[in-house]
Amino acid sequence: MTTLAPLPGDAHHQQVLQDNLQAAARNKAQEQPVRSRLYPGRWTRRDWAHGSLFATLGVLVVTLVPGLSQAMRDDAQQPQHDLVTMSLALPPLTAAQRNAQTHDNWQLVTVERGQTLGSIFASLDLPASTMHRILELPDAKAKLTRMRPGTELGFDLATDGSLNKLRYDRSDTERVELTVSGDAVAEQVIERPVEIRNVVISGKVGRSLFHSARKMGLSGANINTLTDEVFKYDIDFNSDVTQNDRFSVVVEQVWREGELIRTGPVQAAVFTAKGKPFSAFRYEQDGKAEYYNADGRPLKKSFIRMPIQYARLSSRFGSRRHPVLGTMRMHKGVDYAAPTGTPIMAAGDARVQFRGVQGGYGNTVVLDHGRGHTTLYAHMSRFGNIRQGQRVSQGTVIGYVGTTGLSTGPHLHYEFRVNGAHRNPLQHTMPEPDPLSGAALAQFRQQTGPALARIREVENIIYAELPARPDPDRQVAGAPRSSNDRG
Ligand SMILES: [Zn+2]
Structure with missing residues (x-):
């Protein structure tokens, strides 16, 4: 206790x-x-x-x-x-506290995926004619015809099962209550201060x-x-x-x-x-x-070392025998073996310089990070939701691992270039991002x-x-207060 x-x-x-x-x-x-x-x-x-x-x-x-x-x-x-x-x-929470949080007359409905106001009315045996009357109000129409899952509605039903009131939240601070009497629907906006x-x-x-x-x-x-x-x-x-x-x-x-x-x-x-x-x-x-x-x-950091998570480095930067061509060639990047479909992330904030097929590289994305730095991602199975010329931030998914182009199996071929020259992304000292300075630093x-x-x-x-190991059964006599506590 x-x-x-x-x-x-x-x-x-x-x-x-x-x-x-x-x-x-x-x-x-x-x-x-x-x-x-x-x-x-x-x-x-x-x-x-x-x-x-x-x-x-x-x-x-x-x-x-x-x-x-x-x-x-x-x-x-x-x-x-x-x-x-x-x-x-x-x-x-005690049962009493929980009950106190719900109003007796209101039946709360949380909208689920695929549910519409129509299907909710049907499930409560409420006539569609009542719904149409409600949807004649412009605000209700705007809010209730496209509801996100999780939206909460309140229904106040009369003893005969007909609708007395419907309520919904227009915003964080405004709740709308619609009172139905006969053919008339009265709208009342209740302010809810936050x-x-x-x-x-x-x-x-x-x-x-x-x-x-x-x-x-x-x-x-x-x-x-x-x-x-x-x-x-x-x-x-x-x-x-x-x-x-x-x-x-x-x-x-x-x-x-x-x-x-x-x-x-x-x-x-x-x-x-x-x-x-x-x-x-x-x-x-x-x-x-x-x-x-x-x-x-x-x-x-301006660049993340690995543009892909949980992958195995399968080929290093430098001279090697090409796995498909069989000849000695310079490997201008590093390869990460990973299952097809593994997300590939932008190594840093960038502009999309190229998105398309590039010969033996297959589906390829090239990102321009500014200050002469570019990165290249090859053999993708498909592209992420990006367009050429678009700005992307570090970590954005730009594509998915695949084996398009000249490739023996699903992997990411990743290149890092500085002013056009290939560098080893695992060894190159990455540029530091600019610190805040001047007025921005003062404001910060x-x-x-x-x-x-x-x-x-x-x-x-x-x-x-606090004692190092507080005894959970110990009753705390008083809570310490900060020295300048003025209440
Ligand atoms: Zn490679």
């Missing part, structure tokens, strides 16, 4: 904590078993990193931080909302990073950002990470009526592994968001400073003051 720490002061903060705990409990309830995405029956490195074991114990810390976009405007003297609260386990909260979520990896992080309220997309994007160059999540390593992440949460409806992208993150902290900050420039380290250097520091300070504050509180 575990016990919640008593909460600090005011009702608003209690509500914030309660909301996060409930959202985290819902996250956990929604977890699906991890399945291999690339090859059925074989786990990818990422699957191993995410794992399937449940973390037994996590420390949940939620603190409000000023919005990153707001940070620039905030006066340093202005009181800030701080909340540091701990819990040693997440309480399950609250945006910037929170720090911090915890230890435990037995599985994925489950610990989900349990604490990070979205699956947030976790992928950490493992597959920002820290993938510095941390091998397969072998470098241990149970006691920890993560602290700043995200924006959108709440409505006590419900977490959306978690935004990772704004800032510190991952402590191999005994040192690695940090990442999101910064938008020219409408494009990238992650940078604390010094304003892009975390993304102004935006990221407060987030980093808050992460440090949270980490100091929970990791410095």
Whole structure:
């Protein structure tokens, strides 16, 4: 039996904590078993990193931080909302709490793939004439004739089974209620205010990073950002990470009526592994968001070494006997053997210079990365969804492994050229991406400073003051509060 720490002061903060705990409990309830995405029956490195074991114990810390976009405007003297609260386990939702979340008269229908308003009306034995009357309203017609799977509709049915009311969400903040009486349909728009909260979520990896992080309220997309994007160059999540390593992440949460409806992208993150902290900050420039380290250097390398995952290097760069022609020839690239259909990724941000058939290379893509760098991908079975001249970003799937052209079996032939000269992509020193400088760097520091300070504050509180192995049965007497907490 575990016990919640008593909460600090005011009702608003209690509500914030309660909301996060409930959202985290819902996250956990929604977890699906991890399945291999690339090859059925074989786990990818990422699957191993995410794992399937449940973390037994996590420390949940939620603190409000000023919005990153707001940070620039905030006066340093202005009181800030701080909340540091701990819990040693997440309480399950009680049946009473769950029931309180659904309105008695409303029958909620979640639209499934292929379902239309017509088929939903039919399944509820509602007459099509009522539906047509509803669809005479322009807003209802726009919203209800093309519904995405997952859209939620509410039906309020009379005791005789006829439709009293239909409701749908026009946007995050507006709900529309249609009241049917006879041939008339009355429309009422209900405002539903949303609250945006910037929170720090911090915890230890435990037995599985994925489950610990989900349990604490990070979205699956947030976790992928950490493992597959920002820290993938510095941390091998397969072998470098241990149970006691920890993560602290700043995200924006959108709440409505006590419900977490959306978690935004990772704004800032510190991952402590191999005994040192690695940090990442999101910064938008020219409408494009990238992650940078604390010094304003892009975390993304300009080129990834292997444009294909989980493949075997089958032929190196240099002189060799040609496998088809049988003569000694210079091999101007490297070959990766992989099953037909394995996705091939753009090695770096680029413009598509060529997409088509190129003699013995078969289906070929050439990318121009600027500054004299080009890459070539040959023998593809088919192309990705790209056009000549289009800009692609690093990691975009540009095609699939095949054996078109002069080739003995499915593989990717990959070439790397600098100013027209072939280089060995496995040995060439790749150019560093440009760091932020001048006004952009100043703005970056102004935006990221407060987030980093808050992460440090949270980490100091929970990791410095907690006993190394908290006893799960121990009752926590009081939650430590940050020194400048003004409520
Ligand atoms: Zn080759």
